[in-house]
Amino acid sequence: MLSTARSRIAALPRDTRDTLFLLAVIGWVMVPHIGNLPWWCSALAAGVLLWRGVLAVRNRPLPGKAWLVGLLIVTAAATFLTHRTLFGRDAGVTLIVVLLALKTLELRARRDAFVVFFLGFFTMLTNFFFSQSLPVAAAMMLGLLGLLTALVNAHLPVGKPPLAEAAKTAGWMALLGAPIMAVLFVLFPRFAPLWGIPGDAMTGRSGLSSTMQVGSVAKLALDETIAFRVRFEGQPPAPATLYFRGPVLSAFDGREWREMVPRLGQRYPMSYYTAPQLVVSGEPVRYEVTLEPHNRNWLMTLDVPQRPPEVPGYETLMTSELQWLTSRPVTDLLRYRAESYTEFRSGPAQLTTVLPEYLELPPGFNPRTRQLAGQMRAAAGGDPTGFIDAALQRLTSGGYEYTLEPGVYGLHSADEFWFDRKQGFCEHIASAFVILMRAGNVPARIVxxxxxxxxxxxxxxxxxxxxxxxxxxxxxxxxxxWVRIDPTGAVSPGRTGSFQRLIPPQGVLGAAVATINPTLAANLRAAWEALNNSWNQWVLNYTQSKQLDLLKDIGFTSPTWEDLAYVLLGVVIVVALLGAAWSYWERIQHDPWLRLLSRARRRLRKAGLDVPESAPPRKVANLVTARFGPDARRLSDWLLELEALRYSRARPGSLAALRQQFRQLPWPT
Structure with a gap:
């Protein structure tokens, strides 16, 4: 079947075969954009490419300008209606993808093909506006080789040269260009991205958010994507202390928890200005974090750093609630170093004017929880520590369950958790616990x-x-x-102690792999993530500061961007001179056929024959016959064989044999 398909493709005219190959490469370049483009754009591009392929196979005429103008108008209108603009990243990528597809309907001459080639190169680059992951980079490398192959194939002479020959030439071109690419990667000045990553809604998926609506999600889907990676210096801390702090939610309106920061037109609460009053003890834990872009200004740190993390290119601030923030949203992979103390104490030691903010509860919500808090606080004799212990004991022995499918909670979410459902994931448990604490006159907040x-x-x-x-x-x-209390640990100790996670059902492939070898899937994922992490560390995280550090390593004391430009310019000049010297040597000295012909010319000049430097073998043979007559027949025949070796399709003899004959010829004197 495969051989039949190959024979059918080989039987096609060259124009048809080349067009189909180019359309396949363009389709490959567009595939990663499917998730980034409007559905109509992907459908239109696929339809146009398929239409152009059918026209090529059936040898039908291409559509007229009326079709193209009509499709262009429809595309521009649809783009404006979708994005409300024709400018910017999303609208621009939508237009460039459709324009590339439409341009294939004008493939009538080599000039049109070149326009398609370079539009394809640009479209390939736009994939990196949305993702710089290793799979996308590998896919675009294949796309680059495909476009180079099509470009080389367009320059080959008439006939039906095999695509393998063009692909080989394209591969050598890419290989020769790799050193230049490496130099530009290392030395070309790096600037901030033109666009940030789009906001990503986390509703219904695990992850962080600036707000938390308790009970609005009936089923939580575990998101296995990576949030960040950590490399500890020396022995990592105990598993039970691996708490990486994010947003602190202190304000509650009965349904939604949010950060205690002002909304539009409001003032910051006094507690936001209050110093953290942080006291640390023990040995610090030093580590390096590689944070994935999340389009927020949260900085993930192990609870809790005393000194600001070393974040290149960002200013950092610690709030009164011990959360570290950056000066702008993190829209690129970010690597930073920090030093944390797992043993610490924060907040005022005595009751102050700011703490009542952490006792506020909206009126009319969760009446049964309020009543329960009063009873438990009274049973504890008013002791807050005893009250907390009683609440944790209730979670441990009261039949409460940690689950991903608790269902949708109603208006009184804490009442439903404590008395009715008795199940939920960590947000339900933490919210119900904080409401109970506040109702019992104990300041509390959610972290x-x-x-x-x-x-x-x-x-x-x-x-x-x-x-x-x-x-x-x-x-x-x-x-x-402030004292950390993790009520989820009371319900499900394995969630925080031994890192036992609730896992979603495996797919068919995952279940099959696990059946064959339970550790194979885990090992494969670990290997892949290690490879992807190396890509992040050495490629995506090669930042501006690392470029300047490189200049320091090669001798610059206080490198600037001007120094970087000078180094890059010097490297370009040196490489250009080396390339020119190599090209000259290749043309003049490296070709053994030319060297042998040059040696023949020099021997004849010593014999008194005026041979032009540019004379080909046949002209030299004619000059030898005219000057020396039949006595030089062997020499003239040898020159004709030298010409045949270079230009004849049969290519008789070999260069080694002709070189041997050269030494045995009766040269005239």
Whole structure:
């Protein structure tokens, strides 16, 4: 079947075969954009490419300008209606993809093909506006080789040269260009991205958000994408202390928890200005974080750093709630170093004017929880520590369950959790616990972030996924300040102690692999993530500061962008001179056939024959016959054989044989 398809393709005219190959390459370049483009754009591009392929196979005429103008108008109108503009990243990529597809309907001459080639190169680059991942880079490398192959094929002479020959030439071109690409990657000045990543809604998926609507999601889908990676210096801390702090949610309106920051027209609460009053003890944990872009200004740190993390290109700020923020949203892969203390105390030791903000509850919500809090606080004799212990004991022995499918909660979410459903994931448990604490006159707040992680045994990085997102609580106790309480650990100790996670059902392929070898899938994922992490560390995270550090390593004391430009210019000049010298040597000296012909010319000049430097072998043979007559027949025949070796299709003899004969010829004197 495969041989039949090959024979049918080989039987096609060259124009048809080349067109089909070019359309396949264009389709490959467009495929990664499917998830980034409007559905109509992907459908239109696919339809146009398919239409052009049918026209090529059936040898039908291309559509007229009326068709093209009509499609262009429809495309521009649809783009404007979809994006409300014709400018910017999303609208621009939509237009360039459709224009590339429409341009294939004008493939009538070589000039049109060149326009398609370079539009294809530009479209290939636009894929990196949305993702710089290793799979996308590998796919675009194949697309680059495909476009280069089509470009080389367009320059080959008439006939039906095999695509393998064009692909070989394209591969050599890419290989020869790789050193230049490497130099430009290392030295070309790096600027901030033209566009940030789009906002990503996390509703119904595990992960972090600036707000938390309790009970609005009936089923939580575990998101296995990577949030960040951590590499510890020395021995990592105990698993139970791996809490990476994110947004702190302190304001509650009965349904939604949010950060205690002002909305439009409101003032910051006094507590936001209050110093954290942080006191640390023990040995610090030093580590390096590689944070995936999340389009927020949250900085993930192990609870809790005392000094600002070393974040190149960003200014950082710690809020009064111990959360570290950056000066602008993180829209690129970010690597930074930090130093944290897992033993710490924060907040005022005695009751202050700011703490009542952490006791506020909206009126009319969760009456049964309020009543329960009063009973438990009274049973504890008014002691807040005893009250907290009683609440944790209720979670441990009261039949509460940690699950991903608790169903949709109603208006009184805490009442439903404590008395009716008794199940939920960490946000339900943390919210119900904080409401209970506040109702019992204990200041409390919700802290969101990530807990735990997974050690990759291939590269020794800790991988923290969105599925590791977690919500815990902090309560204020007199003389101790803010104290971390993780009520989820009381319901499901394995969630925070041994990193046991609720896992979604496996797919057919995953289940089959697990049946054959339970550890194979985990090992394959670890190897892939280690490879992807290397890509992130050495390629995507090669930043402006690393370029300047490179200049320091080669001798610059205080490198600037001007120094970087000078180094790059010097490298370009040196490479250009080396290339010119190599080309000259290749043309004059490296060709053994030309060297042998040049030696023959020099021998004849010594014999008194005036041979022009540019004379080909046949002209030299004619000059030898005219000057020396029949006595030089062997020499003239040898020159004609030398010409045949270069230009004849049969190519008789070999250069080695002619070189041997050269030494045995009766040269005239």
């Amino acid at each position: 969101t972030g990530y807990q735990g992680g997974e050690l990759n045994n291939v590269d020794r990085f800790w991988t923290v996924r969105q599925s590791d997102a977690h919500a815990w609580t902090e309560v204020w106790l007199a003389g101790r300040g």
